[in-house]
Amino acid sequence: MDEKEIIKIHNVTKRFGGLVALDKVTFNIYKGEILGIIGPNGAGKTTLFNCITGVYRPDDGKIFFNGLDITGKPPHRITQLGIVKTHQIVKPFNEFTVLENAMIGALFGRRAGKISKDEAREIALKNLELVGLIEKKDELASGLTLHEKKFLELARALSAEPEVILLDEALAGLNPKEVEESLDIVRMINKELGKTIVMVEHVMHAVMNVANRIVVLHFGKLLAEGSPKEVAEMPEVITAYLGDKDLALKFVKR
Amino acid sequence: MTILTDLLINLTSGFLWGTVLGAVSVGLTLIWGVMKVVNLAHGESILLGAYVVSALYLFLNVDPLLAMFVALVSGLLLGFAIYWLGLHKIIGHVDVVTLRIEMSTLLEMFAISIILYNIYSFLTRSEPFGIGIWHLTPISYINLGYMSIQVNHLTAAALSLVATFIIYQFISKTPTGKAIRAVMQDSQAAALVGINPVRIKMLTTVISIGFTAFSGFLVVLYESAVVPSISYKYAPLAFTIVVLGGLGSIIGSYIAGIIIGVTYGVSKVIFSVLVSKNASDPLALTMAFIILVLTLLLKPEGLFGVKR
Numbered sequence A: 001m002d003e004k005e006i007i008k009i010h011n012v013t014k015r016f017g018g019l020v021a022l023d024k025v026t027f028n029i030y031k032g033e034i035l036g037i038i039g040p041n042g043a044g045k046t047t048l049f050n051c052i053t054g055v056y057r058p059d060d061g062k063i064f065f066n067g068l069d070i071t072g073k074p075p076h077r078i079t080q081l082g083i084v085k086t087h088q089i090v091k092p093f094n095e096f097t098v099l100e101n102a103m104i105g106a107l108f109g110r111r112a113g114k115i116s117k118d119e120a121r122e123i124a125l126k127n128l129e130l131v132g133l134i135e136k137k138d139e140l141a142s143g144l145t146l147h148e149k150k151f152l153e154l155a156r157a158l159s160a161e162p163e164v165i166l167l168d169e170a171l172a173g174l175n176p177k178e179v180e181e182s183l184d185i186v187r188m189i190n191k192e193l194g195k196t197i198v199m200v201e202h203v204m205h206a207v208m209n210v211a212n213r214i215v216v217l218h219f220g221k222l223l224a225e226g227s228p229k230e231v232a233e234m235p236e237v238i239t240a241y242l243g244d245k246d247l248a249l250k251f252v253k254r
Numbered sequence B: 001m002t003i004l005t006d007l008l009i010n011l012t013s014g015f016l017w018g019t020v021l022g023a024v025s026v027g028l029t030l031i032w033g034v035m036k037v038v039n040l041a042h043g044e045s046i047l048l049g050a051y052v053v054s055a056l057y058l059f060l061n062v063d064p065l066l067a068m069f070v071a072l073v074s075g076l077l078l079g080f081a082i083y084w085l086g087l088h089k090i091i092g093h094v095d096v097v098t099l100r101i102e103m104s105t106l107l108e109m110f111a112i113s114i115i116l117y118n119i120y121s122f123l124t125r126s127e128p129f130g131i132g133i134w135h136l137t138p139i140s141y142i143n144l145g146y147m148s149i150q151v152n153h154l155t156a157a158a159l160s161l162v163a164t165f166i167i168y169q170f171i172s173k174t175p176t177g178k179a180i181r182a183v184m185q186d187s188q189a190a191a192l193v194g195i196n197p198v199r200i201k202m203l204t205t206v207i208s209i210g211f212t213a214f215s216g217f218l219v220v221l222y223e224s225a226v227v228p229s230i231s232y233k234y235a236p237l238a239f240t241i242v243v244l245g246g247l248g249s250i251i252g253s254y255i256a257g258i259i260i261g262v263t264y265g266v267s268k269v270i271f272s273v274l275v276s277k278n279a280s281d282p283l284a285l286t287m288a289f290i291i292l293v294l295t296l297l298l299k300p301e302g303l304f305g306v307k308r
Helices: A045-052 A075-081 A098-107 A117-131 A146-159 A176-191 A204-210 A228-233 A235-242 A245-253 B003-035 B042-060 B064-091 B099-124 B151-173 B175-185 B187-192 B197-223 B228-245 B250-274 B277-298
Strands: A005-016 A019-030 A034-038 A060-065 A083-086 A164-168 A196-200 A213-218 A221-226 B141-143 B148-150
Touching: A005 A045, A005 A196, A019 A045, A019 A060, A019 A196, A019 A213, A034 A045, A034 A176, A034 A204, A045 A083, A045 A164, A045 A196, A075 A083, A075 B187, A083 A146, A098 A117, A098 A146, A098 B175, A117 A146, A117 A176, A146 A164, A146 A176, A176 A196, A176 A204, A204 A228, A204 A245, A213 A228, A213 A235, A221 A228, A221 A235, A228 A235, A228 A245, B003 B042, B003 B148, B003 B151, B003 B175, B003 B197, B003 B228, B003 B250, B042 B064, B042 B099, B042 B197, B042 B228, B064 B099, B064 B197, B099 B228, B141 B151, B148 B151, B151 B175, B151 B197, B151 B250, B175 B187, B175 B197, B187 B197, B197 B228, B228 B250, B228 B277, B250 B277
Parallel strands: A019 A221, A034 A196, A034 A213, A083 A164, A164 A196
Antiparallel strands: A005 A019, A005 A060, A213 A221, B141 B148
């Protein structure tokens, strides 16, 4: 991991009516890292993701990607620039086959318009292989299990050939074995494919284990930032979120 | 004439009419399925193509087989205008389409339908207008033994099949077609994989209205002449067919069109025996809408639709 920032979030504020979902949030995401974003429900984690991917336009503040101001750009442009997101509530195209789902990621991703169907198919197959869905490639996405649908979203995201992948609660609803499998894949995507990964996660031991760095949000504000161990020992984080210091450190060790 | 020949005749003509109905419904299933826009101006979009071909034929002596491409282009232009002048402000944004938006686009399409209807009525004085006895071959009828078929009806059936096949290939095979189907399933998810939903929605409107205007050529080929009020016959049938075929399914629409056409033909025979010859036509048309009610009750997703 080098210390070059890939995404800069500067003073981002987002209000919904009277509710301040994000309050002057500022931090950097560095190239090649796995960053975990944690915080209680309603802390603004998903809103932050939606601001980065262009689903919401921040009321104030700027977001830069590789030095380029992407604040308020439409979602498809941001995907094509190289930031993709997987959804908290999975959204595969149910009427497409697994392969078609992954292909659509490639066809409209970073090389949109410049990629042939055969190339797109190759990329899709490669990524389905990587997430272990290659045998189901001709099945309809609607027939997959939740676990498989999450992997399919990941394959679709990877097929867009992004630099940054945002994982929105990718582990929620999975059993411990599936969580382990998913974490292995996340590590591999980070190490071997060199993708920067940002994950919003509630499965605490998982995120504390896999992330290089943690950002804690609380009521829309940035509460803390640091290595998993540092964050787990911060008193304010413990009061706001983790509850108990021993428990918090246990998460890191596991 | 025995009932059996009568049945055979009505089956054949019902089938041929059904292919036209199928093609007429394809444009509607696209705009409704992808855009969630209930296109109440569907009948008037059909008429546009019918009138363009007829006017070119009557006034400039243009071969209808050439004029059908002009009809297509006129529909593309109408679709473009409808999108940018009407729909874009309402649905052009990236968000989950709610019922409220469906309501306002519905009213908007209703307004467009009334405007076009009145223009047509003014220009044609509501009198029949069409290509009349134009036909592809030197003969205008083919004798099948039990009945003779108008060559125009066969031409319309053949063209409807070819055109539907082409648009089906486009939607199912090309990347743009894939994007259209992706937006149909989930506009927001589509945006997040890099598809520009605004562009796709614009394109869908243009293609949908364009194809509908083209299908208007098939209608005038089948009917010889049209009056503005014929939109009140075709548009409701198209809505029924789209529901029966499954929202968004092109093949579904085409097959459902044939089913409705054949049902019409068969029930016409039954009603002329049971009730009277005069009453058979309106009663047979009613059958189509009984099918609509039954579809909604028993299989709301339609024959080829997807359960949501």
